[in-house]
Amino acid sequence: MxxxxxxxxxxxxxxxxxxxxxxxxxxxxxxxxxxxxxxxRGDSDWVHTDPWRVLRIQAEFVEGFGALAEVPRAVTVFGSARTGAEHPEYQAGLAIGAALAEAGYAVITGGGPGAMAAANRGACEAGGYSIGLGIELPFEQGLNEWVDLGINFRYFFVRKTMFVKYSQAFVCLPGGFGTLDELFEALTLVQTRKVTRFPIVLFGTRFWGGLVDWIRDSLAASGKISPEDLDLLYVTDDVAEVVEIIRTSGGTGNVDALGTEDEW
Structure with missing residues (x-):
């Protein structure tokens, strides 16, 4: 036929x-x-092809999940890598890291210098568990010396998954684009219920006040977000209040962006 x-x-x-x-x-x-x-024989260009990158991405997820699987309840602290040790924001990072450790939380940061190093140092000196999730960048140093457990990632999106999956809350010290990126990533996941709701705390009313005003007066006022979405953010200058917000909010983290908690 x-x-x-x-x-x-x-x-x-x-x-x-x-x-x-x-x-x-x-x-x-x-x-x-x-x-x-x-x-x-031949050149090695094939290792840079997209199918090969998939394996690298998979390896980063496996490595991250394996390293962090048994981490106790933790809080991620974000902040600028450019914050000097003499700056009040560095001292705030020290105090927040120590307070979280004393409250029984591991402290996770991006592992870099500045405000991240301050939070790691505060947790480390208080006898807590200090974790750094670094990223491969052409212009930034490696993991800071106060990190007990460190992982370096090639891909931002893999690193972001680790931040959210293994955190019960986010604390944002003053920072730049990277801090804003992580802040709005967390807000989007909570707003769309892709994660179990957990608190997002902005530390520094003077620094964050303008952003919060814009969210309220522009986004909420024009109907781009719901009025109740404003309740997803907490703003404070009090270290003790940071810990109290996290302790009483009942946040559990547990990202659902790649599946349900049971599927993890």
């Missing part, structure tokens, strides 16, 4: 299979998985 292609007078396109992939016509690929693995 002739095929439809033969009946139409057409030649069957040349076909080659590689696992689940099908290559036809000019899209054929002459390589094989075994050949790519075993052949040492």
């Amino acid at each position: 002739s095929t439809d292609a033969e009946a139409a007078g057409q030649r069957r396109p040349s076909t080659r299979f590689r696992g689940p992939l099908v290559f036809r016509r000019a899209r054929r690929d002459g390589s094989t998985a075994d050949r790519n693995l075993l052949d040492q």
Whole structure:
């Protein structure tokens, strides 16, 4: 029995299979998985292809999940890498890190210098568990010396997942684009109920006041967010209040952005 292609007078396109992939016509690929693995000749550009990056991404998730799986309840503290040790915001980071450790929380930061180092140092000197989740950047130092457990990530989105999944709350010290990125990532996840609600605390009313006013007077006033979304943020200058907000809010973290908690 002739095929439809033969009946139409057409030649069957040349076909080659590689696992689940099908290559036809000019899209054929002459390589094989075994050949790519075993052949040492030629350049190494293949390690920079997107399929190879998927494996790297997978490896980062596995490494992060494995390292953090048994971390006790924790709070992530964000803040500027540019905050000097003499700055009041650094002293606030020290106090917040210590207070969280004394309250029984591990402290997670981005692992860098400045406000992040302050929070790690405060937790470390108070006898708490100090964790740093670093990121590969061309212009920033490695993990600060106060980190007990450190992981360096290539990809921001993998690192963000670790921050949210293993935290019961976020505390944002004054910071730049990176801090704002993490802040609004957390707000979006909580607002859309992709995570079990947990508190997001902005430390420093003078620094954060303008942003909160804009959220209220522009976003909420124009209907871009609901009025109750304003309740997702807490703003304070009191270290003790930071701990009390976290302790009494009942936040559990537990990201659902990649599946339910049971699926983790």
